[in-house]
Amino acid sequence: MKRFVDIFKNTKENKCDLPFGSEDCGKFLRTTYANSINETTILDESLYESIEEYDEIVSSISKLESRKKVIEHKLQSELKEYEIGFCKERKITWKSVTKTSVDTKRLKAELPEVVDGYLKSSTSRVFRIGR
Structure with missing residues (x-):
């Protein structure tokens, strides 16, 4: 991981100098641009x-x-x-x-206060190309 951190620190102006398609490049882009702005370019x-x-x-x-x-x-x-x-x-x-799983729909209906205590949110960016 140190190598990735060093690469991240040495990258100028958030420019990715890693080979496109590499795992390190993907990590760099996800980390650097984790927060999006609702604007168009x-x-x-x-x-x-x-x-x-x-x-x-x-x-x-x-x-x-x-x-x-x-x-x-x-x-x-x-x-x-x-x-x-x-x-x-x-x-x-x-x-x-x-496969055994929790029936979350039923659990939410019957015990919503319990479900609320165990909810976990995460944010990621979804990539799509439209027509």
Whole structure:
């Protein structure tokens, strides 16, 4: 962590000198710009090519996710009720998992004063590119 702190201290005028896409760059940006201001800025037009590339990547990811789902469904259809299957040397599992969680909706309705004592808030910034 010391390395990140040193980089943060040595950065002039909040300019990120770390490689874009790196974990350290992401930490730097989240830390430096944790607090937002509700105003608008005009970005350099040279960024438009990156925005279009971003759109293409998002579209490709969506198509790949759809193809992935088709393959998952095909394999699940073949596994049926079995938890484990083999295809050549590949092991495919589709196991039942039990998860226990608190019914917060019911808890809030029945014991709102208890829920209020355990609420925790956090703030983060959400990144989106619109049309």
